[in-house]
Amino acid sequence: MNMSVLRMNALVAKSRAMERLKQTLNILSVRNHRQFNTIQQGSKYTLGFKQYVTLSNGEVASFFHDVPLALNESEKTVNMIVEVPRWTTGKFEISKELRFNPIIQDTKNGKLRFVNNIFPYHGYIHNYGAIPQTWEDPTVKHELGNDAVSLEGDNDPLDCCEIGSDVLEMGSIKKVKVLGSLALIDDGELDWKVIVINVNDPLSSKINDIGNVEKHFPGILDATREWFRKYKVPAGKPLNSFAFHEQYINSSSTIQIIKECHKSWRKLISGSLDDKYDKLPRIERSGNGIILEDSAKPPSQVPPEVQKWYYV
């Protein structure tokens, strides 16, 4: 081995160490500014709409990577990022493709996506969102109990459905209690739906697991399953199915899933999967002091056809 190769190796090692150090400093910086705010760009219901989370010092951060998971196993709580307030139809979600992962409205063939209203429901029946610092790994197959199926993850943060009685705002970060989950198979991909309740909901203290839900929210669990089964039918897709014989998983198994998805997320941000999948989410985080201007405009009109009610 000649000298120049040795020198190069030393340089590479040094630059990796510098990267790790920089990342650690960044994370510490985020921890110092954990009072999150949001800024908005553009008009809701247009292609230009973006909502970013920001730190208390004003710099832009990532909903996906900078908002802490904040798992507390004894309280069964995690953070949730609200993407879609209950009773709305715009399919807003944390972007995988844009730097700092703002919330944007999903598109299909260049058109803004809305979910269809499925009788007797209106829009989403939950405050719907994501659990930060989790990721459903699309590069590995997940075994699904006795169903003898194994499926890739959907390349998104874990989805969650908040069942409390209030409507929560898009982009808000809520401490929620994990009650259970449903293993949706959506277009052939594994897509866990974690059932949670806002810890500030008046009924939260009475509900500690999936088995307590029906007593206080009679019908919500069946409605949730039917909603996810049918919600793509008006768009011409088949009924969705579920693993585990359509049964809900309890809270402790769900917390194990969250922990696995948090591990997958660590792998994602480590960069070690970079060669394994060509559509990995963007992983930039705060810590570079980047400030974005708020340029919110009033919301645009929702197209009237979005208001139709479908009997599926």
Next chain:
Amino acid sequence: MNMSVLRMNALVAKSRAMERLKQTLNILSVRNHRQFNTIQQGSKYTLGFKQYVTLSNGEVASFFHDVPLALNESEKTVNMIVEVPRWTTGKFEISKELRFNPIIQDTKNGKLRFVNNIFPYHGYIHNYGAIPQTWEDPTVKHELGNDAVSLEGDNDPLDCCEIGSDVLEMGSIKKVKVLGSLALIDDGELDWKVIVINVNDPLSSKINDIGNVEKHFPGILDATREWFRKYKVPAGKPLNSFAFHEQYINSSSTIQIIKECHKSWRKLISGSLDDKYDKLPRIERSGNGIILEDSAKPPSQVPPEVQKWYYV
């Protein structure tokens, strides 16, 4: 009888004839300007909000008395005035107390009234409104079939529930097909709910009576009954009940009810009931050329507690 009494009688008779003539001219004037528009005063979700119907010449008219019933018995159609668009919660209705009967938000103890959201529904599940030139007479008892009950009318125009898949705008006047009705007993008063469909709905031509509804809108009739049974429970009222063993009445019987309520309305506007009831609706109609300014303001915030979801 002395001369002055005779003269007075003659004068009274003359003045009554003049009144009738004037009314006839007014009605003809309305018929000449039957392209209705609306104007708004104040901000929606405030006590000052009013929406008036106007004639094509700009003068203010009454939703209750000037918009024609337009009953077509062979087509089974009537006009409907939309008071509450589907999925909204503000209890807007044609005012009985204000001159020209604008649409206002109902109040209770001085506070704006909203309906509570009853799981799995959001707001009203129909485009809800009234049939113009009809009135449920509170001065007479109505026999209700074999149920051996007789109840007073609720002093309002007939209510109707439009089941088509579009959301209709507040204050819009729609030609709707009469499909049937449900005899709600609401707080002890008879309150017919007429089931209709917008003739412009794509399914309207396929549905001619209450018996066809389930095939095309599976679940809507049961949902309607449950909604009206439960909708006042969160406000501390008991479950509502229904006459006719909770069954829907078919379209031809419903059209008879509409005709009776149209007759009652004629009695109301004739003035002959003026001594019989102290809360009769205002009966002023257009024809005097009164113009009101549009002074619409942007809608106010809906109180957040209105967003709660109740499991009844």
